[in-house]
Amino acid sequence: MIGDIETLCKLANIKLNLMKTDPKRFFVRAFMAGAYLGLAAILSYTLGALLSDHNVVGKIAVAGSFGIGLVAIVYLGAELFTGNCFVTIMPVLRGDIKLREIIPMWVVCYIGNMIGIALICFLFIKSGAQETIMQPYLKGVMESKLNFDIIDLLIKGILCNFIVCVAAYSGVKIKDETARLIVIMILVMTFVLPGFEHCIANGGIFTMGITQLGSAIDWTMLPLHMLISTLGNIIGGSVLLAVPIYIMFRTPQTKK
Numbered sequence: 052m053i054g055d056i057e058t059l060c061k062l063a064n065i066k067l068n069l070m071k072t073d074p075k076r077f078f079v080r081a082f083m084a085g086a087y088l089g090l091a092a093i094l095s096y097t098l099g100a101l102l103s104d105h106n107v108v109g110k111i112a113v114a115g116s117f118g119i120g121l122v123a124i125v126y127l128g129a130e131l132f133t134g135n136c137f138v139t140i141m142p143v144l145r146g147d148i149k150l151r152e153i154i155p156m157w158v159v160c161y162i163g164n165m166i167g168i169a170l171i172c173f174l175f176i177k178s179g180a181q182e183t184i185m186q187p188y189l190k191g192v193m194e195s196k197l198n199f200d201i202i203d204l205l206i207k208g209i210l211c212n213f214i215v216c217v218a219a220y221s222g223v224k225i226k227d228e229t230a231r232l233i234v235i236m237i238l239v240m241t242f243v244l245p246g247f248e249h250c251i252a253n254g255g256i257f258t259m260g261i262t263q264l265g266s267a268i269d270w271t272m273l274p275l276h277m278l279i280s281t282l283g284n285i286i287g288g289s290v291l292l293a294v295p296i297y298i299m300f301r302t303p304q305t306k307k
Contacts, residue, residue: 055300058223059141066130066139067148070156077130081160084129085167085251091120092168092255093175095243100181100188110244117252118239121215122232125222132160132251136288137216144297161251161281168255176262186263193260196253197272201279204248208283209291211247214238216288220296250281 070077095117102109124131139153176185218238225231242249257273 054302055224056141056145056297056302059138059296060145060147062223063139063142063153066135067142067153067156070159074159077156078159078163080128080130081132081163082167083127084124084131084160085164085169085255086171087123087127087129087167088120088131088164088252089168089171089175089255090123091117092172092252092259094119096185096188096192096256096259097181099192100184103184103188114240114244115236117243118236120252121218121239122235125219125231125235130160130163131219132157132164133212133215133249133284133288134219135160136212136285137219137293140289140293141297144293145301164251165254168251169258172255172258173262176259182263185259189260189263190268192256193264193268196256197269197276199272199276201275204276204279205283205286207246207248208250208280209287210245210283211242211249211280212284212287213291214242214247214287215249215284216292220292248280248283250277250284253277253280 066077069080095113098112098116099109102112121131123129124134135157139156140150142148143150143153176182215238218235221234221238222231225234253276257277260268261270
């Protein structure tokens with residue numbers, strides 16, 4: 052039976068080989084992952100705006116619906132940067148490749164995700180759908196997100212991608228389709244409900260805010276927010292989850 056490390060390394064090598072042999076196809080897969088998350092952002096933030104007068108119910112609706120994005124990525128096949136931080140670090144931990152060899156793949160995946168989610172979220176706002184309720188809702192979200200402490204934001208990023216990668220890992224391990232869907236949805240809800248920070252999702256959310264609100268918001272802290280949340284996501288997937296998983300399941304054959 053193939054062990055967990057071998058399975059994850061095999062998946063990582065498929066991704067790395069695709070990036071090397073057909074970067075255009077890899078980029079499109081990354082773009083579509085962002086687009087799928089964009090659909091989830093439209094659903095969850097529209098629900099949040101519609102239920103903004105019901106604070107608790109609104110937050111639960113936002114969190115409970117956002118998981119559809121990761122479900123689409125897992126079931127339809129796409130490349131999500133945050134998930135790849137976990138999967139593709141495994142051959143690095145095993146000593147098969149160097150960290151520098153996966154960085155170009157991460158960069159292309161990150162850019163593809165951002166373009167995909169930004170485009171979908173931009174088109175949503177430009178469509179004018181639910182504009183009267185989205186504008187005040189997004190204003191509150193933007194002001195809350197851009198008022199942050201760096202350490203708090205970093206920890207929120209770490210915890211977010213730890214949970215996202217547990218969901219991705221569950222998608223690999225669980226074979227029953229119904230069970231896999233339920234687990235992924237619940238785990239995504241686990242990071243959205245407390246307000247943890249997912250860098251790719253934030254790319255779409257901030258696109259909504261910039262498109263809808265323009266100069267009504269001070270965007271000075273936006274680049275720093277994206278940088279810190281991205282760094283936190285990398286640590287959460289590549290260190291906080293990947294290293295313990297590697298230590299738990301490595302064998303004499305996988306340890307180098």
